[in-house]
Amino acid sequence: MTVGMSFNQLSEEEKMTHFLDRINAGEKIEPDDWMPEDYRLQLIRLISMHGISEIMGALPEKEWVPKAPSLHRKLAIMAKVQDEMGHGQLLLRVAEDLMAPLGKNRHDIMEDLFSGKLKFHNVFHMDAPTWGDAGIIAWLVDGAAIISQSMMLDSSYGPYARALKRICAEEVFHAQHGESIILAMAEGTPEQRDMLQDSLNRWWESLIMFFGPKSAKETGNSNADKNIMYKIRTKTNEDLRQEFFTKYIPRIWSLGLTIPDDTIRFDEDTQMWIYKDADWSKFKQIVSGNGPQSQNRLDLRRRSYKNNEWVRAALAAKKVI
Numbered sequence: 001m002t003v004g005m006s007f008n009q010l011s012e013e014e015k016m017t018h019f020l021d022r023i024n025a026g027e028k029i030e031p032d033d034w035m036p037e038d039y040r041l042q043l044i045r046l047i048s049m050h051g052i053s054e055i056m057g058a059l060p061e062k063e064w065v066p067k068a069p070s071l072h073r074k075l076a077i078m079a080k081v082q083d084e085m086g087h088g089q090l091l092l093r094v095a096e097d098l099m100a101p102l103g104k105n106r107h108d109i110m111e112d113l114f115s116g117k118l119k120f121h122n123v124f125h126m127d128a129p130t131w132g133d134a135g136i137i138a139w140l141v142d143g144a145a146i147i148s149q150s151m152m153l154d155s156s157y158g159p160y161a162r163a164l165k166r167i168c169a170e171e172v173f174h175a176q177h178g179e180s181i182i183l184a185m186a187e188g189t190p191e192q193r194d195m196l197q198d199s200l201n202r203w204w205e206s207l208i209m210f211f212g213p214k215s216a217k218e219t220g221n222s223n224a225d226k227n228i229m230y231k232i233r234t235k236t237n238e239d240l241r242q243e244f245f246t247k248y249i250p251r252i253w254s255l256g257l258t259i260p261d262d263t264i265r266f267d268e269d270t271q272m273w274i275y276k277d278a279d280w281s282k283f284k285q286i287v288s289g290n291g292p293q294s295q296n297r298l299d300l301r302r303r304s305y306k307n308n309e310w311v312r313a314a315l316a317a318k319k320v321i
């Protein structure tokens, strides 16, 4: 920047260069800083989806709170459900700050969820019919979430990076809770092992989908490519999926469980896992609200939002929110 010149006098191109210099130097962008519109929109897209997924993600395990097999398990799963809701609240606050200059707030996020404009993660549209599913969600879905979120701990957007520090620390506790359920079932009766294997079979394709489709790296124009350029994230969807395989496939095999994909293997030449890809047309259907539990869970969220209207009105009258 020329000495004596204020930031506002710069052309849009010069502002962009200044912004990219800042993020390339590892500086954090804060809510009141100048940011390109595209950066703001990418953050809103990612963080509002992440936040709402945490909230919708509490619902499959919430179903297991009354049915947990012991008091110890009930306390742990209840704490996890509360944590996930807390993560959602934290992230929606971050998204709200980004949306405020566009004249939007949390109500718009909820309306977008109810109208289907704002999608939530594929895994939370699925059934969780047995205790094995509760174990797989905590062990492998949280395990996948830790992998995808840890890559953003040093995200260029300060408020997101700071929120993720707390979220990732809590997700580690969740994954340990899941591992404990899985180990107990894997060492249990033949019926418990069968239940666990059934759950893994049911969840495997959803776990492949969790990281999103392979990004269109060639075009350089996918969300992942843009977000890598903006230093919001550091890895592509496929990098994350491969990391997940490397971490969890040996653990799954060591428990004597089988992965429902007889093509899966590590290729020494490419140092990549070869696997059967997910059905991405099915993924599109699921995330568009046509998964087995999509509408039930959306209805539950809709009802609770409506029932709590009076709380929001009371807080707004007191100017608390």
Ligand SMILES: CC(C)(COP(=O)(O)OP(=O)(O)OC[C@H]1O[C@@H](n2cnc3c(N)ncnc32)[C@H](O)[C@@H]1OP(=O)(O)O)[C@@H](O)C(=O)NCCC(=O)NCCSC(=O)Cc1ccccc1
Pocket: 045, 046, 049, 050, 051, 053, 054, 057, 058, 084, 119, 120, 121, 122, 123, 137, 138, 141, 142, 145, 148, 149, 209, 210, 211, 212, 213, 214, 215, 222, 223, 224, 227, 237, 287
């Ligand atoms: C890496 C990725 C997952 C995907 O990369 P992106 O750059 O976003 O995507 P990309 O452009 O490659 O995809 C093209 C289109 O596909 C969409 N899409 C992609 N994947 C999914 C999907 N799985 N499900 C549904 N849609 C998906 C994507 O939005 C885009 O749609 P658009 O074109 O915009 O309409 C990213 O969202 C991320 O890092 N999120 C932050 C962390 C986070 O959200 N964590 C998880 C939740 S919390 C958790 O799990 C903890 C927990 C555990 C247990 C219980 C309770 C809670």
